[in-house]
Structures are given as structure tokens and as C-alpha cells.
Amino acid sequence: MAVETQSATGGVKSTLVNSTFLRVGRYTLVRLVTVFATVVVGVYLTIMIANMGGYVDQIMKNDIRDRFTQMLSTPAYRNMSADARKTLLEKSIALEEKRLGLDTPVAVRNARYLVNALTLNLGRALNMTSDSGSKEVRLIILERLPATLLLMGTSELFLFFASVLLALTLSRRYGSFWDKMVITLSPTSAAPPWFYGIFFILFFAAILKILPFGGMTDSPPPDNPIDFALNVMKHMILPASALIISSLFLSIYNWRTFFLIYSSEDYVEMAKAKGLPARDIERRYILRPTLPTIITNFALLLISTVSGAIITETVFLWPGLGRTLYRAIGLYDTPVIVGTTIIYAYLLGITVFLLDFIYALVDPRVKVGGN
């Protein structure tokens, strides 16, 4: 075997790369299908919960009424008497409701709503409009999505790298002052991000007046793209710090402990005995094998912070999904509430999938093809 490999290095390497690629591809595909199935079930459950009180049915009915009322107010129907127009309206609504199967059993109806939800056909809002003036729930939500992704993405990436690096550093000198400090501070993660947000606003915006209270840009926003970006960044400092602080110490603590457990493994001792530099030991002997677990933990953390971000956005008036949900609650705009929930289910599904994909890239078992 060994001889063969040496004699045909080039060929074996290419098949190796190929098969690695294939394996990662296959793994990804399987995960994609599973995650998609999971999201479908999740969305179905969401619809079921919403429709137990008939709210999705109501959204559909409002939609139909809206459409026909609009149609009958066009000039083509102007010559009709008011009464005749009204009977025509009621008749066509009844017909359309029958056509769309609003008189069918709940299970069938829910299945139809599921297809609608999966294709992002989320109906029309009752009161809210998007910035472009549309009442389509899909547009209202999609317009808000970038703001949420920007805030969440920035803070979560920062959180991940900061806590892994700090945890590695601390695990090297455990028992030191900073180590004890982090242990003492780790209970602070019991409080959600919005809670820190209130304190940050109080301190930095209300008392020191150095950072804005909330929002995403000044009003009016600066025209110059560079100024605009800087302005957004300035507005993002407080909400992002709130999101980071609320889970920073706990995740440093958890991963530090985890690294400590791993750094007492035999192969690490062996590497130390060989006299390898500390950086190499950290990178190749501690971080590498723990990375898959770290990513799984991070996925769980990310999922739990999505909920916290809803209120953080509200507190900071950040024009994202969470604030839309908050406004929808205030206006009792049921289609938007259901729609936002569905989009959140999607976002969570995508997060799980992305992390699974990264997991496949870093976990040697997937690459090598072991189980």
C-alpha cells in the first residue's frame, strides 16, 4: 500500500481530494435535506399554533376581501348601483373562498398555508406598510432583514473570535487574576442583551452623550457612502456591545474549561514533551480537535441569542426584524406576526445549516470518511 502511494503520489492525491470533496458534498447534501425537512416541520407547527385560533384563515379572508373591493372600485364597475356592487362583492368573495378551499378541513388548509409560507407568500399586512409603501408582508419583512443580519452577524462573529481567543489565552495561565475575574463575571450572562442595552443607553447616551440613543443612522442619513457606513457603525456600537457582553463571559468560561480538559490529554503532554512551541500546541493539538464541539456550542448560543436580539432591536430602535415584530404586536397586525415567526424559523434553519457546513469543513471525521 505504502509503496503504491509513493509511486503514484499525484494520482492518489487527486482522488483523495476528489473523494474528500465528494464526502463533504454528500454530507452537506444530506444535512441540507434534513435541515430543510426540519424547517418545514417547524413552519408547519408555527402555522398550526397560529391557526388554532383561526388567525391564518382570517389573514386569507382579509386578503380576498381586499382584492375584490379594489377590483370593484375600478371604473369598469362604476355604472353599477351600490347595492348590486355589494351583492356582487359578497358573491365573488364567497366563490373565491370556496375556490381557495377555506371551507375544507383544517389539516388540508394548514398544508396549503405551509406551501404559501415556504414560498414566502405571506399575505398582506393589516396596518403596517413597508418603506416603499407596499402592504405585502414579504416586502415588509425582507426590507428589515439586512439590518438584523448586519447587527447579528457583526456581533456574533466578534463574540465567537473574541471568546475563543480569550479562552485559549486564559487556559494557558489558569488561576491567574484575569482567569478568576472571568469566573467571577460569568454569572453576568444570566441577563439578556436588552438588559445591558438599557444600562448602555443610560450611561453612554443619556449621561455621557457620546453615542446615539438608537436608530441605525442619523436623520437625515449622510449622502456620502463612506460617511454613511461610519454613521451606521457608530449607531451599531451600543447594540452590538450589548449583544456581545451578555454572552461573552459565560462563553469564555465554558470554553476555557473545555480547553483545560483537553489540554490534559495524553497527546498534548506528548507534544509538550517533544518541546513543540506553545502556539503550535494550542493551534494543532488543542484547538483543532475541539473545534467541532466549539462550533456546535456556538450554534446553540447563536440560536438562543436570536430571541434576545428581538428586544435588543426594540430597545435600540434598530430597524430590523425584531422591531418590526414589536410594532406588529403593538398594532395587532397578525399577518406580520405570523410572517416574522416564519422568517425567524427560516433564519434559524439557515444558521443550523451553515454551521453544519462549517462543521463538515473542520471535522476530520467527515473529511476522512469515518463515522
Place this chain on the structure above:
Amino acid sequence: MATLRNSFKEMLRYPSAIIGSVIILLLVIVAIYTVIKIPYNTAINLWRGGEEVWYQNPKFAPPAWINFFSSKKLPVSFAVRTTDGTLNKIVTPGAQGTSTIDISYTFDFQYDDYPQEMLLYFTTQYAQKQPFVSIVWLTPDGRKIRVDDLGVSQKQTLRFSQDERLLQRLNGANPMQALFEDPKTHAIVKGKYQLQITGTTFEPGSDINAEFVFHGQVFGLAGTDQERRDLVLPLLWGAPIALAFGLVASLGTLVLTMIIAAIGTWYGGWVDELIQRITEVNLVLPFLSILVMVGTFYSRSLWVILGVTVLLSIFTGSIKSYRAIFLQVKESMYIEAARAYGASNFRIIFMYLIPRMIPLLIPGLVSSVPSFVFLEASLAVLGLGDPVLPTWGKIINDADTNGALYKGYYYWIMEPAALLMITGFGFAMLGFALDRIFNPRLRDM
């Protein structure tokens, strides 16, 4: 029992465990005191009372103790009335069934700001002829200001700052300022002020009672909100509610999670598979927005939300870690022995598998309490708090909707936030220490 005693001894070695336990103990004492002192129905009635219950308090007033920390002393609110003797009343009978009633109140005003408002509430008894009162204001520098002369009906309120005649007499100046300052220098005059009310009744059996309400800038131990409510009430009542919600949710979640994990691992096969799939689906369910949906569509009652919270929290990551431990326990000798003597599945799960997990459960139980306490607050901040109960989250929500941070009513947010934080940290600190005690692997680290 011996293990428990050992664990307890070990706990004393951790300062954070001691601090955490003390905080929790204090909270429990406050909660019990509150529930006994202000029973549920009284608390609800007070909380939803409105103007009739709380007319004596100023709006948006910080707590009185902030005067200790500030060089500018703000006037403290008070209320005195003739019916309980706090306001002095002397009745002098006159001829033909008439009588003169002298009511006077002297108070020391040593503050650097004006009060929000002063009010006089009259309640009188008469058959036909209305009693008549004259109100006079005496300042420390010897000025005498006539406030008003009026006939009073059975129930009458006199608001100093909106009294037309007083405004005319003061040439349109704000009475709250004009009554307390030197007319020339416009500086606040400190010293003893006196309010004199001279009433005359014209019938036998006719009587006048008065209540003098002074709305200062600060009030009581905790301050007031936009509806003049004393914040002591929700701050106190928040404690039993937070504790009950946190403990019930965390206990319910953990016990159910454990039972389901135990059943899954014991039976294995499709049961186990099903539980794992449910866990995966639950992972993508957006927890908070589902709670929001339930809150808006069905019920905002704290107990419904509690039930849904528990249901959604069962199938989370912790079910996986329990499963891993149960898988180990399942293979141990004593389970095999139990199986050999013919114990039923039910008996093995509930008598042998689950009891093994209880020590592991305790740290988790304690450290998951804060997240549920904060969850209640989070929902309240979203405007989905229980509509009836006074809770800490509700105060923050009220403060937030009234722009407390922008207008500078910091006390309004800081008080409930501090209590939430103390509660959260108390449980989290104890939980961390317990985790180290019950998980020996962490002990050395």
C-alpha cells in the same frame, strides 16, 4: 443524606455560593412578607386603582432618598387630612346653628425647588345651605396671600395651579412658583409656611372636612409612575411572581426533560429517534416569537405563558446531554440486576434511572432560574406582560413607553433592573458553585 451534608459543607467553601444563597433567602423572605402583607386581591386592586387610589402622589416622582445624594433638595410629598387628625381642625359654634371651622396646617419647607402641585379636597355635609370657606397662604417672610373664597359642595377639589381667582390675584404667574418665592428676587423662600382655612357652616349638623395634598418632586421609598402609583407595590410584588415563575418553569422543564430523556434512552429504537427529531425541529422554532404569537392571539396570562415556555423548553440541547448520561447508566450493573429480578420498565425508569440523575439536576435547576425570570421581563418589555399582575418587567415596560431614559426618570428603570439583576446573579452564582460541587471534573479548574 450523608452526600447532601457533604455537599452542603463543600458549598460553604465557595463565597459565591454563600452570597447566592443569602440573596435567594432574602428574596424568599421578601416574597413571603409581601404576599402576607399585601394579599393578592388588594395588590391587584391597588395596581389597577387609578386616580382615585393614588391621587395623593405626584406623577413621575423619583424616590425621596435621592435628596441624600444631591445638593439640590427636592420637595417631598405629603398628605394630611382632618378625618384622622393629621390636619388640625377647631369647631366654634355660633348663633342660630351656624359654626366656624378653623383648619390650619404649618409645614417646614427647606427645599430648593417648587412642588408639582397642591390640592385641597373638601367633603362637607349640609342639607340646603352650602358651607363657605376662605383659604389663606402665609409665607415665612410674613406675606399673606388670599388663595380663594368659595362655597363648597359635598365633594369639591381645589387645584392651586388651576384656580382662576388665584391666578388673577397673582397676575397670571404660576401659583406653584409665586407662593414659594420672593416676589422681587424670585428666590425660593425657605421656612415655615402656613395654610389657613376658615370655614363657616349655616345649618346645625353641617360640617367641613378637608384634605391637603402636597405633590412634591420626590415621593416615598421608590417613587411613582405615570399613573401616580407608588412603585413600592410592583417592586415588592415582583419578587413572589419572579420567584414563582422562575422556579416553576425551571423545575417543570428539568423534570419533564429528564423523564422524556430517560424514557427515550430506556426504550431506544423509534421512541429515541422520535425524541431526537423533535429536538431538532424545536431547535429551529423561534422561541420568543412563538411566545409572542401565543401572547397576542390567545392569552397574556402569566400561567399560560409559563405552560408554553415549559413545553418549548423541554426539547432543547439539555435533552441530548441527559441522554448521553442515561446511556451510560443504562449499562451499569444495578440496572442489569433490576432487569434480572424482573423489574418493570416503569420501575426501572422512575426508581433506578432518574434518581441517579438528581444530583446532576440541582445545579441546572438553579442556574436556569434567571433565564426564566428575565424571560418574563422580556415579554413584559415587548408589551406582552400579564395585564393584571404588577411585575418588574411591567415597570420597565411602563418606563420605556413613557420615555424614561430620554426624559431622565432613571430611577424608574434602575429600580426594577437592579432587582432583576440581583435575582439573576443570586441564582447564577449559586448555580455556578453547585455545578462545581456536583461535577467533580470541574472542581480543580
